[in-house]
Every structure is written in structure tokens, then in C-alpha cells.
Amino acid sequence: MGASQRTRPFRTFRHGISSSLLPSRHWDAAPRQTSSRAVSSSAAPVTSNIDGSIAPAPEPTPIRSSRLKETKPFSDFLTDTLHRQHDYLRISVTERCNLRCVYCMPEEGVPLSPNEHLLTTPEIFMLSSVFVHQGVTKIRLTGGEPTVRRDIVPLMQQLGTLRPHGLKEICLTTNGISLHRKLDSMVEAGLTGVNLSLDTLDPFQFQIMTRRKGFAAVQKSIDRILEMNRLGAGIRLKINCVVMRGVNDREILPFVEMTREKDVEVRFIEYMPFDGNKWSKKKMYSYGEMLDLIREHYPGLDKVRDHKNDTSKTWQVPGHVGRLGFITSMTHNFCGTCNRLRITSDGNLKVCLFGNAEVSLRDILRRANGGSPIDEQAYEAMKQIEMDRRQGLVPHEQALGIAPAEAELLHVIGMAVKRKKAKHAGMGELEHMKNRPMILIGGTCSARHPQQQQQHRFFAAAPRVRKDDDEKPRLTHVNPSGAAHMVSISSKQPTSRTAVAACAVHFSKPTVLPLIGANSLTKGDVLSVARIAGIMAAKRTPDLIPLCHPIPISHVSVDLELRPGEDEDQEKKDRVEIRATVSCDGKTGVEMEALTAASTAALTVYDMCKAVDKGMRVEGLRVVLKEGGKSGRWEME
Secondary structure, eight states, X not given: OOXXXXXXXXXXXXXXOOOSSOOSOOOOSSOOOOOOOOOOOSSOOEEEOTTSXXXXXXXXXXXXXXXXXXXXXXXXXXXXXXXXXXXEEXXXXXXOOSOOOTTTSOTTOOOOOOGGGSOOHHHXXXXXXXXXXXXXXXXXXXXXXXXGSTTHHHHHHHHHTTGGXXXXXXXXXXXXXXHHHHHHHHHHHTOOEEEEEOOOSOHHHHHHHHSSOOHHHHHHHHHHHXXXXXXXXXXXXXXXXXXXXXXXXXXXXXXXXXXXXXXOEXXXXXXXXXXXXXXXXXXXXXXXXXXXXXXXXXXXXXXXXXXXTOSEEEEEOTTOSSEEEEEOTTTSOOGGGOOEEEEOTTXXXXXXXXXXXXXXXXXXXXXXXXXXXXXXXXXXXXXXXXXXXXXXXXXXXXXXXXXXXXXXXXXXXXXXXXXXXXXXXXXXXXXXXXXXXXXXXXXXXXXXXXXXXXXXXXXXXXXXXXXXXXXXXEETTBOXXXXXXXXXXXXXXXXXXXXXXXXXXXXXXXXXXXXXXXXXXXXXXXXXXXXXXXXXXXXXXXXXXXXXXXXXXXXXXXXXXXXXXXXXXXXXXXXXXXXXXXXEEEXXXXXXXXXXXXXXXXXXXXXXXXXXXXXXXEEEEEEEEEESSTTOOEEOO
């Protein structure tokens, strides 16, 4: 950038961004429901032609009182049962990261998803457009580390074309390592805010906490943002610091001092439990403790009035240019006014950071392309079909663009938002609750823990059926789009629970049962080995059935009984009948544990006897008794 350009006010870079993707709303499967919020701008507004070019929009007219009466309400699809309006969307654009922060990623590292599982730029743009036209005014790009995505700047340019449709803010959460190299282009594309994650001001401690070098690069990014702001860029800069006792708590005061002369908001975040980050209550440094420490050195610390949807509690030291914020997810949750939704890098909608329920939007979107990722070429073809449909060149009902899927997208989004709970689980439950790692939900870096990959991507065996209040049955482990998800048990109370499952191994030869009874098979004691196998399997059920909760089992018994055939025709042939009983004191039932125990015992019998009878059949696997929990006692008749 030349010297003349560097002195140019950056506010002028946020308007008139052109795009190779279709910027205007070109599908009409569902009625448009938008927020009444107006988009403010210091430059003339722009509109988009159907071919993607930018044309000047007519001058705005003053808002009259009669028009205010006609203002449409906020989208019902983005409003939950507690009347919270979700106008803030966070999108994870990559799983990759150039750091390995100790509270984000397991030390041993994690595998990455195949590229075809991740959202493409056209898919991110289309989903963003759907949300913006329903009232979303703020989009934050997260990761992983979003700056490592090769087309991050073109993606932001595409999102910039949504400004005439209601998008006000395009923000970024980053670790700052590569930001300084792309920042100028991002501001031109419409960047309005940066949340930069930095947990230490000590270059050596930085290398310990991130397992990488790069402190100088982060500092360069911060300095560049402040420099651009002095030239008029208007980027809201927040520095996020995760405070961990005994690790970086001694740096709270140096971070406070950072706000003396720099126009920045330093936000201290309570250490939160996510899979793979070895969370411990002893490591958590609470909001109250931080305030007490800061007040000792800055007695005049003042509370600043927060916006109703702010995630942080804001304070300021008198005389300091910057401010302080505290994100208190563990000790003082802010769920009552939550207005945030999240889309993971693989296209799942997540309505709560601490919830494990997810809905696949990607799969619905890709149906318009035969289930394949929608790349630039596919998207251009879809745009052409839509333009032809608008011009009457193809029948309306034969349109293959995104229009047929939008109604389903909005239906699925609306149902997910309506299921959002009043607040997330408490501290004691969060540390034991299965969830994606923070790095995949939209923190500062992103990757996937292998066990979480299974729990959120694979279908569960034998999903349970639940009835809603209107007594309409539905599968609890399958969401409205057909994807599997784990059922939350955080609100349930522990009770004593028991389940009994049964099955049988039927033999085709009458010689097998006497051999088992005499313990004469070459592999050994069939009944004893099968009994041990069943008990071990019950304890390993969460590892075998992806969506089962790990629970503390208090009792397992597996009984095997030899039953001779009851008539000469051997209509009921020789068999081993198996009955497995499992008990626990927990929040969910143990039917799956009992079924796993019985079936594994049966398979062990099969394995030990197959040398003498290849015609065996394992039959009749079922739950015969269940008691405890909300539904009480149930017994098969």
C-alpha cells in the first residue's frame, strides 16, 4: 500500500463491493421475514443486479409514521419460546489452526475432516443470505483460525453484498498470527470488528500456552489495527484472555494496564470445560476473584452499562482509554438474553455453545446439487437456472436452484431455535457433559476430537422413541433433518434405574448343547467366557454406540441357561437363553447397556461354538424389563 493510500480514511472502503456470487435474494420459496432495523451508512447505498453487478440504489426517503406501523415483526424462525430474537450468527469457516493452545486442543493433536465435509464459500454465502433475510444483522467468522482459509477475503467480500439486505456487522475472531497480512483487504471488504485471542503478554509464556512461536506477529496485528483506527477505519478491537489459575492469572493487571493508552477492550474469560482441554475446577479463576484483584490496584474501577445482548460485563478504569470486559459463562451465565446462533465448519446449526444437539443445514443445502458440495461452478449453474426460471424459460416447479430447499431450511432452523433451553447446564454438569471441543464450535482455533466426530456425525443404533406433549411419537436421537444427535440429559435428576435384556442362541445340531454342558469344546468354558464378555461389553457401551451417554453402572449380571429342544421335530431346538441385568444411579436409563451385554454374550457363544455348528442363529434380542426414571416401570407382556 502506498503512502497516499495509507492516509486515506478507511471508512470509504466499506461500500460498493462487487461480487462473483449472486448477491441479491434470488429464491422465493418462503415468505420474507426481516428485522425492521435500518442499515446505517456514510455512503450511498447500493443494490445488486441479477447478473451480479452493482447498481446505484435510489435515494432513501424519510421514514414516515405510517410506514412504522407497517414494519414487519422479527422473524419467527429466529425467535425462541422465550421470545429471544437471534440476530447474531457465528460461522466457523475452517477446522485448521496455526496454533495449538492448551485450553483448545488436546496435546496429541486431532484429525481434520475431509474437505468435502466442510462448507464451501457458496454454501456459507447462501446460508448467510437465508439468515440475513430473516433478520440477522451481525455475522462473525470464526474457526479454527479463519485467516488460514485461503479465500477468507473473497468470502468476506461476498458477505459484504448482504449489507443492502440488513447485514450491519462483519466480525472476525482470530489469534492474530496472520491477520496483519490480510487486514487491509478485510477492512475494504467490510470488516467492522476483531476479537483477538491473546492469553499472555510474555513472549515465552505465549510459546508455552500456544505450543508455537508467534507473539511478535500477534503484536504486529494489534498495532496495525490501532494504526488503521487512527486513520478512521473504525474497527472495534477486543482482546480475549482466557484466565487459568496458576498459568496466567498473574497477568491480569498487565492486561488492565494495556487499556490505559490503547483504545481496546480487554475481556477476561472464565476457563470453560470442553472435550480435550483437561478442564479442572481448580484451574478456573472466577469473575469475582478477578474484580477483587483489579480493585485492589484500581479502586476507582467503574461499571459500564451493558447492552442487553452483551456476553461480557463491562468495566472501566477512570482515565484509561480502553475498557475491561468479563465473560462469566461459568459463574454468572448470560443465557437470559442470548441472541447467538452458530454454524459449525461442517454445516451444523448449534443453538447453544454448551449444548450437544446439532442440526445439519449442509445436507439440506446440498440436495439441490445431488448431495455433492456446491462449488463455484455448481453455484453458477444454479444461478443460471434461477434466472431462467424468473424469465419463464423453465417451468417454476422444475427449478433446481436453492429455492426448493429454503423452506425446509427455515423449518429446520425454526424448530431448532424453538428447542433452545432457557439456560445451559451448571458448572457441575458441564465438566461431565459431552460436547464438541471449543476449537470446533467457534473459538480461536478448530479441530475435531475423534470421539466427538463419531458422536455427532454417525447414526446411532436402535434410536429411542419419545412422545411430545401432544403424544406424537418421534425419534429422540434423530433431528428434523434426519441427522443423528445426542440427547441432552443435563436437566434430569439422578434416580435408581434397572433394565433387563434377553436373547437366545439357537443350535441347528443336537450335539452342541451336551458339549457345552460337559465343557468339552476346544475353546473352553463357553458359559463363563460369555458371561464375562457380556459384563465387559455393558461397561463399554458408550464406546460402541456413538450417542449413548457414559454413566456410572452399579451392577451387571449375565445369566446363561442351557435349554434342550422341547419336541421330537425340534421346532424349538436346543438353545442357550441369555438374560442380562444392568443397574445404575444416574440421569438416563440402561436399556442400551443391557442390550449390549446380552448381544455380546450371545456373539461369544456363537464364536466359541461355530466350529461344530455353522447353522446357529442369534434371535429375539429385546428389552424385557425397565424401571426407574420418569416413565417408571415397564415390562414386556
